[in-house]
Amino acid sequence: MNANPKFASADAHVDAAAVQPLPNSRKIYVTGSRDDLRVPMREISQADTPTGFGGEKNPPVYVYDTSGPYTDPEATIDIRSGLPALRARWIAERGDTEQLAGLSSAFGRERDADPSTAGLRFPNLQRKPLRARAGRNVSQMHYARQGIITPEMEYVAIRENQRRVEYIEGLRQSGPQGAKLAELMGRQHPGQNFGAATAREITPEFVRDEIARGRAIIPNNINHPESEPMIIGRNFLVKINANIGNSAVTSSIGEEVDKMTWAIRWGGDTVMDLSTGKNIHETREWIIRNSPVPIGTVPIYQALEKVNGKAEDLTWEIFRDTLIEQAEQGVDYFTIHAGVLLRYVPMTANRMTGIVSRGGSIMAKWCLSHHRESFLYEHFEDICEIMKAYDVAFSLGDGLRPGSIYDANDEAQLSELKTLGELTQIAWKHDVQVMIEGPGHVPMHLIKENMDLQLEYCDEAPFYTLGPLTTDIAPGYDHITSGIGAAMIGWYGTAMLCYVTPKEHLGLPDKDDVKTGIITYKLAAHAADLAKGHPGAQIRDNALSKARFEFRWEDQFNLGLDPDKAREFHDETLPKDSAKVAHFCSMCGPHFCSMKITQDVRDYAAKEGFSETEALRKGMEVKAVEFVRGGSEIYRKQ
């Protein structure tokens, strides 16, 4: 009984669109203190500046690369085998894990033995699950608090820096033209970081300290050794998450794997598999084995499937088995709605849109049905024990987040947030990594209150917000209503932004929607990095602006977040290749190009030393005549 006739394990293959290198881009690896610590970056090469503008060489630009081996032409990609286990040796070296004989969860064993799902199962996992040895704690927070800098920590330090210092220093030392370029590329507005502890350079020790302090997390389950370490915290680059997952109504395993590879191609830093449909277990296995980014889930969704959708039938035992099942597959963080307390539920009765978090509403229903606090809350320390045995991070769910502008920042929401802060302290007592989920729907002027209270209640544990949407009146455009709020809350201190696609409230996103959501959130996260003054964030803007000013069209496309779209838009009006070296564009045509006029102004000013106001005042009239005589044509023929 294959519920997804479109998908069969035997002929699963990678989406061809996911393995094309991006234009003029090359994957490079920066090696750390050991040979097997190789941090990927994307190097975007650039054309030289045209002679009329100075003729200098433009060095390649390095950008953060979430796409994993898929964009490496050297890598062999076979989704039936999954990605290489790059962290396996680091995990083994620590000597604190044991290999299990098989899956510990009853459900996992049952699925693996079920002949009806054989044709769907991921076929080639050779290894057995790992778990911490008795009495050991394998969380990065635990190591950090012992003063240990793990390879994972060093990896993210290199990754966060993106070769910024080497880049600027290299330019500076390459001669006078390089020094000028270093000045131009390296200049950045001082930011406003609202009390964040921004470091000028990210060192492994800084990473360790932030993790020990609870201010950042590296979500990487020991059973997901395929993952490339990344860090989530307010003192690092702002990250984004992409949600994928099937529902009872639509989608197959193959489509979900394609969405994952598509999401990371465009910049998804983590992916949440929110499947609520058929074959959740098998879908997740395929995703994790092929994902170089951390995978998050909401285990209660699957637990609810196990009790046929009857929330009141959920039990701690079923939930516990689900946590272990997923932890042994390699899920890197769990959304757990342990802050939905019985006494908060009635606070939602007068809301405009009640409880909109699925997990929150399930738990609310459970609480009301049983008239007691939820098993998530009552067994929170038991959950911590599971988390630390696999290094799964908490993403403490905001089950009572507002679902409309009307409900923003209400008593229910803020009460739950306070409870999440209390739970954070408990998790930290166990050295378990934690981030906190946030809203939702919030008008602009109430966004900062969310951030400020989160910092206060949760002691700077990373905040991970869904948007927030800043108005409710634009269904079909909620990637934008929420991109506004996301950029702002990222600036204020949110560490990771959960994307919203154009289909939000209307349907399940397809691949196009996933891409639109990702790009929208990448630009929002980047706008936040700029506003915070994150070191080096402005290099890419500077490089792109320089390319734009110099009419290096290809470079302008390639330095952008979506080269394909930029090229497509340009070509709609000026499709010829020659137009891409033209010193004008379709907006203004050759006679009106302000950038071209500016270059004339600049050439003139530079030639005559006009940068001093005083010089300008004297004798400028003569020079003006020369300017006109010299031929001040706006458009120079190629």
Added chain:
Amino acid sequence: MNANPKFASADAHVDAAAVQPLPNSRKIYVTGSRDDLRVPMREISQADTPTGFGGEKNPPVYVYDTSGPYTDPEATIDIRSGLPALRARWIAERGDTEQLAGLSSAFGRERDADPSTAGLRFPNLQRKPLRARAGRNVSQMHYARQGIITPEMEYVAIRENQRRVEYIEGLRQSGPQGAKLAELMGRQHPGQNFGAATAREITPEFVRDEIARGRAIIPNNINHPESEPMIIGRNFLVKINANIGNSAVTSSIGEEVDKMTWAIRWGGDTVMDLSTGKNIHETREWIIRNSPVPIGTVPIYQALEKVNGKAEDLTWEIFRDTLIEQAEQGVDYFTIHAGVLLRYVPMTANRMTGIVSRGGSIMAKWCLSHHRESFLYEHFEDICEIMKAYDVAFSLGDGLRPGSIYDANDEAQLSELKTLGELTQIAWKHDVQVMIEGPGHVPMHLIKENMDLQLEYCDEAPFYTLGPLTTDIAPGYDHITSGIGAAMIGWYGTAMLCYVTPKEHLGLPDKDDVKTGIITYKLAAHAADLAKGHPGAQIRDNALSKARFEFRWEDQFNLGLDPDKAREFHDETLPKDSAKVAHFCSMCGPHFCSMKITQDVRDYAAKEGFSETEALRKGMEVKAVEFVRGGSEIYRKQ
């Protein structure tokens, strides 16, 4: 020699897409103190709440309607005749204008006599141009300062209020259910308005006072009597402008008229015709005669065409003739870059992207070529004389706005802003209406400085900004990079937001891009209204959220900014009509709908009086059992 073979006056016709009424919408008119003062609004009707959710009637919602007669099924639309001159009588009654024998501008007369453009010309303008009688001033600011409340002022007062008070009061008085609904619909978060003078209700006297004070403008040239008055000022709803216009490379008159009707259909409050290509004069005439919204232009573009693109050949005489030509056609506001002073030009030499404003670069080139202050600056009072003779408003151009994050808030930009403030005082001395243009490209944390300095330097004259874009790295998505900045600066006090389309920096927008730009900016403007706490702004969010919660899919679509897109997205995954009354959607499927679960929670809580925490603590266990026994099915059959 018809340069646009696709367009011929003889068979010009309205775009069929522009004259469809929006779904479940009806155009209504609210009559003011005189019969010919009829203010259009769009009434969106709603379905009743389903019985399971309460069964109440949901009253229609009234929204601001920029679409003019096009969406009125009673109106006869013939773009060859243009729109009715609804303000003609108001203008005539004032007795301060005279009808001219013909066009005063030499260029205008020449074009009208040119047989080669006969086939392109707007065919049916019966009236002659108007001008203020000698010594008179026909600006709304002049009337306002005399204490006169014009019909235009009363019109915008009614328009801004959108029947808010009647709506809420009507509900309140309609019985207990209505009172409950009034409470729900009327509730709004107190905003943060940064010292704005927000009025609880907009009265004609308030409008007059704001205009007299210079804090708001009504751009409505006496030669554009077809326009429906609208107001731009920080104490009113935030407005948006859509740019259209051909270039030397692309587009025809017909396409530009279609873009205008398309732009106002989706919410463009004003339209700027930025044509720089062929037949600028004739294109503008077609647009104005058919536009119910104010039309703005940048006259220097056309003046430059008249000197074959050689900026240094521009003269005051050519520019003056262009102003009069356009003023007599009915342009409502002119962008004039009079703040580009000679001494500011060298300040741009070390910029990343120099001067990116076309008008700014033209004037900079002129200043350098002639080594003197521009004729715009030197003849500023002469320009004021023209403006007040037709009631054209200034939009003082920011010729030195930053074209990249790198250049944001630099000396050149802020120096020019100060000069614009000085020019504002001169214009006000002449009782000429003024708004101030603003950037551009600005990282989030530097946006507020732009607003604060503008308020200070320009004494609260309305600010009109282009975005600003908050990062440079997303060509193809600059409607979003800039929508973020637009929402924020709108919140801080900007009165009108100039849209940016996805094609920005890449090509000329087509109709799809125009729509995307408009909707993005409408939602940004609305987010700003919410954050400022503009009275009544939240009604539409509340209504849409209520519809969403109650699974009134059609109402959710229709209350949104783009019903067509919302419906299309929904139907991609659940296309059947029955799905639109389903109590679930494709995201979660029937078993997982959090809103449905919430309704169960709410019904239960309400039935048992759980809104009091105390009540909850007592005896809830018994009730919990009842809840389960009573059947807590998540999905109710229809």
